[in-house]
Amino acid sequence: MDPEKSAVLKTVTSFLSTIGANNSPSLQASHAYILPSSFAALSHPDALLQSRLSDALTRVEAQLATLFSSGASSSAEKPCAPGPEVWVYENIAAVWLGYEHVVDGAAVSRGVNLFGLLKTGPEEDEEREWKIAGIADTQWRPDGATPTIxxxxxxxxxxxxxxxxxxxxxxxxxxxxxxxxxxxxxxxxxxxxxxxxxxxxxxxxxxxxxxxxxxxxxxxxxxxxxxxxxxxxxxxxxxxxxxxxxxxxxxxxxxxxxxxxxxxxxxxxxxxxxxxxxxxx
Structure with missing residues (x-):
């Protein structure tokens, strides 16, 4: 994988690694990887969740707090098939990546994410970083049939x-x-x-x-x-x-x-x- 695609994928996997990190509901570290006023559209079995990215993280924090208070000791978003696939053109990129939500070592849901990313700031700034500028996903239960891909x-x-x-x-x-x-x-x-x-x-x-x-x-x-x-x-x-x-x-x-x-x-x-x-x- 070329260096720019590797940098894009690292942004996404680093973001996912912050969700449930240190067995804590806090997602303060997650905000470093996103453009908070961008949008999420999350198609889950029980609801379609649409919001700004910052509000989506607030919702996940509340879900993690409930999970840990109910006795769970660990929670993680783990990348899995399909993908990862990465597209990059100058200052825009996309990542198609499967994931598992794992609680106490057992998968409780599976899904696929699409991350859109942008490199923002002055063109002459060589220190610009990739930021997640949109998230869409679909999700299904691990005991259910995998949707057609x-x-x-x-x-x-x-x-x-x-x-x-x-x-x-x-x-x-x-x-x-x-x-x-x-x-x-x-x-x-x-x-x-x-x-x-x-x-x-x-x-x-x-x-x-x-x-x-x-x-x-x-x-x-x-x-x-x-x-x-x-x-x-x-x-x-x-x-x-x-x-x-x-x-x-x-x-x-x-x-x-x-x-x-x-x-x-x-x-x-x-x-x-x-x-x-x-x-x-």
Whole structure:
């Protein structure tokens, strides 16, 4: 594994190692690895949990406190198959990784995580570190069947992403929002721009403000290429390198890390991390 991918994976595994470390419910050390105002979408057997990352850690702390007060002596999040798989493009990365929640040496749940990561701060700062900018997961009980895992890119899976881009091109903001699972959000990072961590309504309003400043006769078209996907049951991740064209001329490039959940047979975008820069910059 190349050094940058190794650094990305170390961020994720170090974060996981803090959960239940020293048989303590405190997750103070976990905050060093995250962008706290980014988003989590956790699809568990009993609930869909959507929140900012900082709030997700607060919830896990309360769960660990209850666990230890009930007599448990140890708890850990242990990486396991599938993965790890790591993607990196300049200042954005993703990690697909299975895990087991182990209490007193016995697995009590299994699942798959998708971590989106960003390297933030001034481009000239060589000491910048990778930070977790989004988490999605699916979880099942260890005595249950493992969901089907696939890397197949299907038209159904790509439908909400392609529809999102089509509505952006058409400047149809109401319909664009219909591709997004309520409760989620985006973490956006771009060269020479401040980091933005926004809910879906805030994101759509911000995107509208940017696009509507461009004259209507300019065709703004985002195209993706070299797409990769991973699916585990009703949770998926799609890696989409992109270029944005203005009337056929490339103006921006970058990568989107999309997470999706399937509800009532259809895929919805549950979260996104995004990084880009101007072409030639």
């Amino acid at each position: 696939s890397s197949t890119i299907t038209s159904d899976l790509m439908a909400p992403i392609n529809t999102f881009f089509a509505y952006m091109r058409a400047r149809n903001w109401t319909q664009l929002a219909s591709t997004l699972l309520p409760g989620g959000g985006m973490t956006h990072s771009a060269a020479n721009e401040p980091l933005r961590q926004v809910t879906w309504p805030e994101f759509v309003e911000g995107l509208k403000g940017v696009i509507e400043k461009i004259p209507a006769e300019v065709d703004v078209n985002e195209k993706v290429y070299d797409v990769e996907a991973r699916v585990c049951g009703d949770m998926a991740f799609v890696w989409t390198p992109f270029v944005v064209e203005f009337n056929g001329v490339e103006r921006q490039k970058g990568v989107n890390v999309w997470t999706l959940l399937r509800r009532e047979g259809a895929w919805w975008v549950s979260g996104c991390q995004d990084w880009g820069r101007g072409v030639g910059s």
